[in-house]
Amino acid sequence: MSFELRVKSLIEEKQLIQQDDHLLIAVSGGVDSMALLHYFVQTKDKWGIKVEAIHVDHMLRGEASAEDRAFVQRYCDNHEIYLHAKAIPIPEIMALENGNTQLICRRERYQYFKEVMQKINASKLVTAHHADDQLESVLMALTKNATINSMQGIRPQRFFAGKSLIRPFITVTKSEIREYLLRQGLDYREDASNFKDTYVRNRFRHHVVPLLEAENPRVTEQVTHxxxxxxxxxxxxxxxxxxxxxxxxxxxxxxxxxxxxxxxxxxxxxxxxxxxxxxxxxxxxxxxxxxxxxxxxxxxxxxxxxxxxxxxxxxxxxxxxxxxxxxxxxxKEPLEGQTSPEKKIISTANGWTTLTNGERLCVVKLPDLSSELLTDTAQLFYFNASKLKLPLYVRTRKEGDRMLLKGMDQPKRLSRLFIDEKIPLNERNSWPLLISPSDEVVAVIGVRMGMFFSNTPQPNDDTVLIVD
CATH class of the missing domain: 3.30.465.60 (Uridine Diphospho-n-acetylenolpyruvylglucosamine Reductase; domain 3)
Known part of the structure; x- marks a missing residue:
């Protein structure tokens, strides 16, 4: 089966893409991400989707990093693809935090991805993880923390920023990706740090994987299965x-x-x-x-x-x-003098409330809504305060929690809602819920809003919830 057919087959089998999806494609300029971007540039009309690209310059390689960005920009200009790009001063952040370079890069990169996804209302973030990455991840898990979860490797799709992150190349190898890009007559940038043994993944890539491939050239395919x-x-x-x-x-x-x-x-x-x-x-x-x-x-x-x-x-x-x-x-019982944290109260008198996941909430009367309160990422949800009384508050879920959604006669169990929305299991019990004074769940912040809220003001709505 050809490269293109294998990718198409995975997309269809796992339902990674639906018509009218708005994809934000992460592009570094390397062979994998350039092939990913080009694949969707070539097929976006067939899938019926919108495509934009995003690039992060970590400012770790001086002029070479800036050239990566310029290279990606030229491709996007030539193919009429909008590119979101940002230079993040990772060396400065590392100097302040004295942390792991790769972890800091990943944290800052994905935070920018999240910001842009919310700004443009993209439905999916797309990354170029492939079968070789899968093999390396399983090997690393085997030597570090061989649990049932870690041995499952990289999934084709996961929850991200209230939407989805998809990996359409996860079943194809890096050599297949390179061959595809060369057949298309396209170039790519090579990151010199990929050749260094500084990072654990590189050591596996350079020394362990070649031994396994010498024993079985199809080892990557076997691990994918x-x-x-x-x-x-x-x-x-x-x-x-x-x-x-x-x-x-x-x-x-x-x-x-x-x-x-x-x-x-x-x-x-x-x-x-x-x-x-x-x-x-x-x-x-x-x-x-x-x-x-x-x-x-x-x-x-x-x-x-x-x-x-x-x-x-x-x-x-x-x-x-x-x-x-x-x-x-x-x-354990708190030590003397310690108290449990108070509920976060959301009312028109409290201004902005910041949640543990970084989201901010603010409730204002509709006549008081002003541009000073709004950012590019702010979402507005309108409601009638006589039907949904204030103050609201935030808590995590309890056993038996349910929420009534528009168009439903019976409230839906949150346990089922989390499954349907593909919320990771380890995040479900800390996910912030918006609660009415009668302890009714009225919104799962960043996931679904309950029946009281509308995206546009209705005739009797007098209050607005801002989520940023």
């Missing part, structure tokens, strides 16, 4: 585990969970692991914590028996306790 099967199997097992979780684990309050150990022991070990993974997703936001093998093993060990008392101290002041045949996970 392996990750696809693992992702499919895990998705099915997680569906079973979530059903068992709802019947086995009780949520007593925001930070307390309990289950009968005997009931847990009756569950197959493969589902036991996933029950704990779901529980960790409720407790933590950090994916490294959630995927910690040591943490998983320590909680499983507590459930080996129903006899006696035992406890395990978990990250972020949580405590797992075995007592009287039950496992309880709870937040």
């Amino acid at each position: 392996f990750t696809e099967q693992l992702q499919e199997d895990d998705a099915y097992l997680m569906t079973l585990a979530e059903d068992v979780f709802s019947r086995t684990v009780k949520k007593l309050d925001e930070n307390t969970y309990s289950m009968e150990i005997e009931a847990f022991q009756l569950v197959p070990l493969a589902l036991q692991r996933r029950l704990i993974l779901i529980l960790l997703n409720y407790l933590y936001k950090d994916s490294n914590t959630i995927q910690s093998y040591a943490l998983l093993a320590s909680i499983l060990k507590l459930c080996d028996t129903t006899a006696g008392y035992a406890e395990v101290h978990l990250p972020e002041e949580f405590l797992a306790v075995r007592r009287y045949g039950k496992l309880s996970i709870q937040k």
Whole structure:
């Protein structure tokens, strides 16, 4: 099968693109991203989509970085593609933070991607990850943290900035991508840092992968099949585990969970692991914590028996306790003098409220809405304050939360909404919800707004919620 047909097949199989999508394509100027951009420039009319490009200059390679940007700009000008570009002073940020260069670059790059996506209302961010990246990721996971999650590698699609991030090249190799670009008669830029062994991924790429390819030239293809099967199997097992979780684990309050150990022991070990993974997703936001093998093993060990008392101290002041045949996970009691954080109140008197995910909320009366309150990324949602009374407040989800959406007779469970909107499991329990005075969920910030809100002012609307 040709390169173009393989990419088209993946897009159709995984439904990565729909008609009228607005794609924002991340382009560095390298062979992979230039091929990605050119593929969609050539096929955008067939797919019925709009295409724009985005480029970040990390300012790490002096004049070479600036030339990368100019190179991408020339291509976009020649093909009438709008390019969003920004130079980010990574050396200055590193000097202030003294952090990992790659992590800082990634954080700043994706923050810019998010800003532009919101500004232009793009439906999808597109990156040029390919099958060689998949192989390297699996090998790195195998040597560092070989959990079920990490071994699944890079997925073709994931949730990002309230929309989607897609990787249409994830099943094709770098050599296939290079051959495609050369057939098109196009050039690309080479980043000199790719040849250095400074970074872990480069060491795998330069030294480990060639050994595997010498044993089996199709090793990249084999790993691609392996990750696809693992992702499919895990998705099915997680569906079973979530059903068992709802019947086995009780949520007593925001930070307390309990289950009968005997009931847990009756569950197959493969589902036991996933029950704990779901529980960790409720407790933590950090994916490294959630995927910690040591943490998983320590909680499983507590459930080996129903006899006696035992406890395990978990990250972020949580405590797992075995007592009287039950496992309880709870937040440790705060030290004397410490208090729990207050609810974030959203009202016309409070001005801007910043949430833990960086979003800002502000409620104003419609006559008071002014341009000073609005930025390029601000979203406006209108409502009638006699129907949705103030003040509103923000919290994370509780067991049984539901939200009534426009056009629906019955409220929808948030657990189902998060699945439908492809919110990552490890983000669901920390996702900010907008709550009415009667403790009703009226909006999932950045995902869906409930029935009270409209994108345009209705005749009786007198108040507006600004999300930025």
